[in-house]
Amino acid sequence: MAGDGTIGKACDVLDQVAAFQRPVRFAELLESSRFPKATLYRFLQSLTNQGMLSYDPDRQTYAPGLRLVRLAHAAWTQSSLAPIARPFLDTLSGETGETVHLAQLDSGQVLYVDKRNAAQPVEMYSQAGKVGPAYCTGVGKAMMAFLDEAELNKVISQQSFHRFTEKTLASEAALRSDLELIRSRGYALDDEEHETGIICVACPIRTPGGRMLGAVSVTGSTERMNFDQLEAWIPRVRRVAEQIAAEAQAWRFPETRPDGQKDRIQAT
Template structure:
């Protein structure tokens, strides 16, 4: 973030506060902060004065402010696929009875923008608003497989290749081989690569011109299904992903608009 100056540093502080997922005291922030005490305090004061953070005097804690909430809501409605995809996710969840995820890429990572729980919920990492790794999740690999080479190279450079399980693809070579397979068959799988016992199939959400917008997945547990059962849903998930992509392109992400943005 050094190249982004003060704004980048302020964003780092905002993310640090948000990462606690609860009101947090100054001392807790200082323990994990890259900034000196005086600098951190100055950023917290400025962000509080601007309404980006809220300070509770009695408890002496910081939490995301209402101005940040308003901006987040605006971003969700204007830039996220979630409002468009909501009815499709509802229908797919009811039809499969399994967990359904909607995701987009954010700085090389997976941002879960919406989720429907299974009829018999299973515990897993993903929640709407959470960020996860791209290289070892079905939605992440489905999206990466449809990036152009320049975008893909940058995204791969942002992966940690930490081995979460003994099935995690822990190298660029293994990942690229899997991405080639995904392109050829049209969908991705997560075979317990991120979490033990969790498997999924995922299809990319593309415009008619092939531009990647996000990914859709159906997730299950090895305790109650195998891949043959899960893969039976691929045609349905693919159709739903196509429907979301078509509607998103027409309403929010038109190809012409994207081309104008790239030309400027």
């Protein structure tokens, strides 16, 4: 972002390198970069010198560096819900036999922070560490529906409304209508909106004070199940969301009272 100066620009370059999901050559980066050749090269050199990127002189490619890996691991353990939620996700996946996702919002998009595979895993877009759209995924809509109005407006303004399938909610009006329904029933559905043949139910993970922490979903394939079967798991998904929220509030994301003191609740 323009207001973030040099640090923001360097982060843009890191994002660009990571988006290729493979070692990438300078020429490939230059093709899609908003920076002039000399500027892009200078950022790549600085990031490499700092260990944020690694450079392979034989292949002449750049890739995320080990320092970045260490920082990512620290963020995963200290800031994400994943370590707290994993035992609950494993139990839910084992009970349902389906794929379970854990996600958080990141700059208006869905960041998948964990994925527990089912007994019969289904090939799908989502993987831990991947970023996906919020407006057409169950976890994304589950989180958006329970944001306060100002934050919701900001997140909606960041959506692309690209139509991935025939069922994608491809307008703000359609999304807002669905979010109203989600708020009234307490859970979200993804009816093949992001990927054809993939359906899911999702519940938000919120503290008792209403702070949005993330969302959890159970995902299946239309080849072997329908929504009646999937929706039968909603009470269990809701319970897991509550358990994760309680554990997170007790150990990592305590509520802050008006006097500045933090409430901690006993994990259950």
